[in-house]
Amino acid sequence: MELSGKHIVLGLSGGIACYKAAELCRALIKEGATVQVVMTEAAAQFITPVTLQALSQRSVYTSQWDAREANNMAHINLSRAADAILIAPCSADFMAKLLHGRADDLLSLMCLARPLESVPLLLAPAMNREMWAHPATVRNVAQLRADGATVLGVGAGDQACGETGDGRMREPQELLADVIAFFQPKLLAGQRVLITAGPTFEAIDPVRGITNRSSGKMGFALARAAHEAGADVTLVAGPVALATPQGVRRLDVQSAQDMLQACLSQADQASIFIATAAVADWRPVASTDQKIKKDGSGQVPHLALQENPDILATLAQSKRAQSGALFCVGFAAESHDLLAHATAKRQRKGVPLLVGNIGPATFGQDDNALLLVDAQGAVDIPRASKLSLARILVREIAQRLPGTAL
Ligand code: C5P
Numbered sequence: 001m002e003l004s005g006k007h008i009v010l011g012l013s014g015g016i017a018c019y020k021a022a023e024l025c026r027a028l029i030k031e032g033a034t035v036q037v038v039m040t041e042a043a044a045q046f047i048t049p050v051t052l053q054a055l056s057q058r059s060v061y062t063s064q065w066d067a068r069e070a071n072n073m074a075h076i077n078l079s080r081a082a083d084a085i086l087i088a089p090c091s092a093d094f095m096a097k098l099l100h101g102r103a104d105d106l107l108s109l110m111c112l113a114r115p116l117e118s119v120p121l122l123l124a125p126a127m128n129r130e131m132w133a134h135p136a137t138v139r140n141v142a143q144l145r146a147d148g149a150t151v152l153g154v155g156a157g158d159q160a161c162g163e164t165g166d167g168r169m170r171e172p173q174e175l176l177a178d179v180i181a182f183f184q185p186k187l188l189a190g191q192r193v194l195i196t197a198g199p200t201f202e203a204i205d206p207v208r209g210i211t212n213r214s215s216g217k218m219g220f221a222l223a224r225a226a227h228e229a230g231a232d233v234t235l236v237a238g239p240v241a242l243a244t245p246q247g248v249r250r251l252d253v254q255s256a257q258d259m260l261q262a263c264l265s266q267a268d269q270a271s272i273f274i275a276t277a278a279v280a281d282w283r284p285v286a287s288t289d290q291k292i293k294k295d296g297s298g299q300v301p302h303l304a305l306q307e308n309p310d311i312l313a314t315l316a317q318s319k320r321a322q323s324g325a326l327f328c329v330g331f332a333a334e335s336h337d338l339l340a341h342a343t344a345k346r347q348r349k350g351v352p353l354l355v356g357n358i359g360p361a362t363f364g365q366d367d368n369a370l371l372l373v374d375a376q377g378a379v380d381i382p383r384a385s386k387l388s389l390a391r392i393l394v395r396e397i398a399q400r401l402p403g404t405a406l
Contacts, residue, residue: 001032002180008033009078011087011107012052013094014042016160017126017169021088022047024172025055031176036078038062040094040107064106074106079114086179087111089126089169095140098123098149121149122182124175129165152178177246184391186230187398193226194263194270195219196277196311198238200256203287204303212278215364216240218331218357218386219276223248225390226272229398234270236262238277256280256308267315267326272397274329275312283308316350324402327352329393333359342373353400355393372396 008028012021028035037052037060049060059068066074079085087094087107094108098121103109111121123144131137132154141151152175155168170178197219199212216237223235224245233248236259244250251266253259256279267273282305292301312330320326328351334341335358342356356371369383370393381392398404 001030003028003183004032006033006083006183007036007081008179009036009038009082009085009110010052010056011085011090011111012037012039012043012047013087013089013091013107014040014046015089015091015126015169016046017089018043018046020169020172022051022055024088024175025052027172027176028179029056031180034058036061036081038078038107038110040105042091042093043089061106064109066106075103075109075113079110079119082114082119084120084122084179084182085111085114086122086124086175088122088124088175090123092125092127092131092134092137092140095123095125095137095144099140099143099147116148120182122152122179123149124152124169124178125154125167126169127167128159128161129163129167132165132167150182174246181228181246184225184228187395188226188272189230191226191231191272191401192270193223193231193233193272193274194236194266195223195226195233195274196236196238196259196263196279197223198240198242199278200238200259200280200308201254202256202280202283202308203254204284205288205290205292207291209287210280210283211239212280213359213363214238214240214278214333216242216276217364217366218362218368218390219274220245221386221390222274222276222393225387225394226274228391229394231272234266236266236277256283256311260309260311260314263311263315267318267320270326272327272329272401273312273315273321274331274397275315276331277311278333279311280308282306310349312351313349327397327401329397330354332356333362335360338371339373339378342371343378346373353397374400 012018025035035056037056039062053060097108103112155170156166198216199214202210220242223233227233227247235248235250251262253262285304285306316328321328330349330351332342332345338356342354346354354373362368367385370381372379
């Protein structure tokens with residue numbers, strides 16, 4: 001559970017996206033958060049407080065005149081208890097109100113009264129595309145950010161008004177991911193991370209090829225963790241059936257040569273390169289345009305192979321890596337003698353950090369155990385989910401970046 005121990009005040013202002021807030025409330029609670037809902041009068045026109053009360057298992061606050069609070073200061077009591085206030089949906093009108101520090105209803109009063117340093121304010125805008133693009137809204141978003149609010153993105157697509165464009169509220173699962181990411185320490189802020197993930201596919205003919213057993217899960221978890229840690233992330237992915245982590249730029253490739261080209265095109269902008277891909281060691285010298293037919297004679301085709309480029313070694317030997325501008329991390333999937341093989345591989349690849357794991361024990365799984373090998377020696381990271389391991393690895397990488405004291 002990603003939000004255990006967190007107390008979120010979920011504020012709803014008026015908008016048709018209020019119906020999504022019900023699902024969001026459920027999703028936050030499923031991840032272990034406690035949720036206190038506060039609604040404006042306009043929000044209560046779109047969805048009833050009863051619905052939100054049932055989902056949050058707490059009575060909903062709608063008025064600053066609510067006599068249930070002993071001191072009659074719901075705006076103070078509610079905001080002091082929160083780890084974050086999330087306004088979803090946040091209407092154009094509510095943004096304008098926040099911007100001016102107006103406080104004529106409980107929700108705006110509570111936002112104004114929140115302790116700025118300890119209670120972050122997250123806004124999930126929801127409005128018609130013209131309203132979202134209006135200079136007044138653009139100005140308000142910029143000023144709200146300057147005032148310390150985190151203004152989340154908006155979705156694009158069909159709008160309740162029948163128009164199509166930017167401005168609809170992000171889906172509940174996307175907002176949930178935003179909230180989880182928000183609470184992660186920004187250890188890689190300002191870094192640009194390039195990650196390879198998944199297998200490569202080396203075509204023999206249009207229907208066959210050489211590939212590796214790799215689900216891509218570790219690399220995708222790392223991309224998510226790096227993004228959550230504030231990095232700008234590009235993920236170069238071989239053929240895998242995984243959804244792109246939120247906020248991550250993805251380039252899909254097939255073969256090792258494609259993967260190398262994609263990495264070379266990105267490497268100049270990167271400050272960290274993490275090679276998790278299981279790159280096929282060899283490819284057919286030639287692949288045919290037509291399917292090689294089995295003719296029943298028992299003769300097998302002769303398959304001539306040649307070695308693929310080593311993407312990690314290529315980038316690790318680049319000028320930028322050698323000068324310390326590109327920090328390279330390699331992976332090693334071994335079947336035995338992990339420490340010896342990982343130590344030797346680190347030196348052979350010329351990387352400061354190599355992450356070893358027992359391949360057959362992790363292929364396709366959601367968890368793994370890692371061995372980190374650097375110039376100082378080796379450290380075991382015990383079995384955990386790939387996302388937990390990815391977050392640990394992000395911390396380990398951040399500590400080893402040039403200019404950071406270990
Ligand atoms: O040599 P080996 O395949 O065991 O090395 C594993 C590490 O090197 C991984 O980080 C993998 O992503 C990377 N690699 C690569 N290009 C290759 C082979 C491996 O980037 N052709």
